[in-house]
Amino acid sequence: MKKLKEKASNVASDLIVKKGAEKAERTVDGKGSKGTVQETKSGSAEGKGVKESGKAGTTSYSKFDFVPGEKIVFAENFEQDVIGEFPLKWFTNGNAEVVTVEGLAGKWLKLVSGLTLSPTAPFPKNFILEYDMIVNLPVKTSAIYPHWQFQIFERGDKAVKLSYDGYKLKNSLSYEISFQDQFADVTLTATENARVKIRTDRAKMDDFEENYGGGVVHVAMAAQDERLRIWFNAEKVFDLPLAVPINHNFNQMMFYSAKVKEGYPAFYISNVKLSEGKPDLRSKLMDEGRFVTNGIQFDPGSDNIKPVSMGILGEISKAIKDNNIKVKVIDTVCEEYLSQTRKLDIPG
Template identity: 35%
Template structure:
C-alpha cells in the first residue's frame, strides 16, 4: 500500500519515467524539500514557456485536477526529527520572539497566555520511535489499516490513519483517572477546497476496551476541509440517558489544519476542554461521564483515497493537569515533563507556556519566593552532552520567565542533572519522556 506523501511535483529528471511506470512510494518518501523546491522551479519555467504539448500534458497530470494548470498551495510536510531528547513534534521559531516562524508555527510570545497545563504523571507516550517503517505500531490496535511512515528525510515518525470504518486505540491505557490530559500532533496532506465538509479526525473516550462505541463515551471531531469554516463537533452518551451533548462549536481551524496543529485536551472530572495550538475552542463543564471512561480511540473518515491523508504522532496521555501553583506553594517543589523542547536543543516549544505561566503567577503572588530551576534528560547521548543540554534547558525556562513575564532574574537560579537522576526506565518511550523533565524548587 502506498503511504508516502505523493509530491505534487516530481523532480524534472523523473518526468519521462513517470509516463511509463508507477513511482515507488518509498522513493517518493525520501524526496527532500530541496528536491521538491527544485522541481517547483522547473515546473514553473515549463508552464511559463509551454515548450511542448507533451510537457504540458505531463505537467497537467502532476498538477491538481481542476486547478486550471496552476498548482494549488499546499504546506510542505515538516518534522523536527527523531532525537529522543525531545517532546512533542512541531517545528517552531526562536523561543523569545513574538513573530511567526518560517514554518508558520507561532512562537512562545504568542503562547504566553496559553492556559493549558498538561498532566504531570505520564500514563502513555508514543512517537513510534521503536516501530519499523511500514508496520502498524506495536503498542496500538486497530480493526482497520494504518502504518508508520516518515516524511521527507526526517527521522520523525508518524502513523497514517486510513479512512473508513477503522478504529485505532491504545490497549496500554486500561483506565483513565478523574483528571488527565491528552496531547498529540496532526499532519495533513492533500486538503483543499474540494475536501469534504465531513472529512476529519475524531478522538473518542469510551468505556469499551475494544472497537465498540461503549455505553458511556465522549468525543470531539476536528474538520479538515478548506472551502468553509466547519464546526468542531462534540458529543457524549450516557447509558439510560442517551446523548446529553451533541453540538457543533463554531470554529475556523483551516490554517491550523495545514500547519501541523498541536491538539491539547483536558478532562477534569466532568469538565471537557480542547485547544488547537494556543486557542481554546471547547470548554464544557458537564460533558464527561465521570469514573466511566477507560479507552482513548481515534477515527478518520471521508477522505479521498490516495489524495488526502491524515497522520498523528507524539501522543501523550498523562494524569493530572491540575493547578501546579498550589502544589508548589504547599510542597515547595514540583517536577513536570510538560515543558517541551525542540529535538536536541533548549528551544522551548510554545505549547509549554501554560506551565511556565503558572510558575510566573506564583512568583508574582509572593515576592519572597525564589526558585531553583533544574533540568533533566533521558539517557540517550553522552553523559557530557546530556548534562550540558539539561543546564541549557533550565536556563531557557529562566529566560522565558524573565523576558516574557518580567520576573527579576535574581530570583531564579538554574542547574542541570543530565541523565543522572532518572525517575523511570530509559529503555522505553514512556520512561524516556518521564525522565525529560524540569523541576522547580523553592529557595
C-alpha cells in the same frame, strides 16, 4: 583548562537541547501544492524546508492556559514499529500504516480510512490527553473533504467496536471535525450511562487551511472533574463545565478517518500522551518545597522557549507571586551532565 571548561559547557548545552526539546509545530514545504505532506522512503525523516505552522507565535500564546500533566500513564510515538506496517498492539478495520514524513523527525501513523483503536490503558479521573496530528487535505479539489473523529471510551469490546460504529458505549467523549474550503466545524458529544450527556453546537474554526493545513497541529484535552477543555495549538475550541461523565472508567482511544482519494492520505498522528491531570503547583511549592515539570519545551537546536510552554510558565509565575515564594531553578539535564563529568574528572 579554560578550553576544557568551554567544551564541557557546550556539551551540556547540547544535551539540554536534545533532551529538553520536543518536535516543533511545523509545516512541510514539499514539492507538491500547499498542504501536501511528502513521505520519505527511508527510515530517516530529518530534512530541511520546515517552518513554523501557521501564524502562531509567542504573542498568540499569551493567554494559553494549558498545563501538561505531571505523571505519564501512556505514551506512543511508534518508534518501535516497522515502517510500512500497522503498529503492534493497535487495532483497525481500515487502512493505516507507520510512515516517516519529510522534514519531521520520528514516525507517524498514516490513517487513510476506517476505525483505529489504541491499546487499552486506564485513564486517571482527572487527565490530560495530547497528540500531534497532520491534516493533509488537497487544497483544490471537487471532491468532498473527509471528516475526522476522535473518541475516548470505556469497556469497549474492540471486536464489536470495529465492526459497527453505532455500538453503544456507557461513557464516552468524542469530537468530530468537518472540513470546508477555508474553515472547519468541530462538534463534541459526551455520553454518560449510555445516554447523551452533552452535544455541542458547531464550533467554527476560521482560516483552518491557512493556520493548520499541512502542518503539525498539537491537540490537547484537559479533564478536571466534569470540566473539559480542548485546544488546537493555542486556540481553545471548547471549555465545557459539564461534559466529562461522572465516575468514568475510560481506557481506550479511537481515531476515525473517512476514506479519501488514492494518493491523498488525509491524516497522520504521533506523540500520543496520556497523563494525570493538572498538578497543584501551590501545594507542591508550599508543602514539598519543590516542583518538577517537563512542560517547559525548547525549539530544537535553540534556547528559545516554545510558545506551548506559556501555560505552565504562567501557572508557576502566578503561584510564586500569590504566595511570595522564593525559588531556585535547577536544570536536571545539566546537573546530570555535570555529575557525570565530575566522575570523569572533567573540570566543570
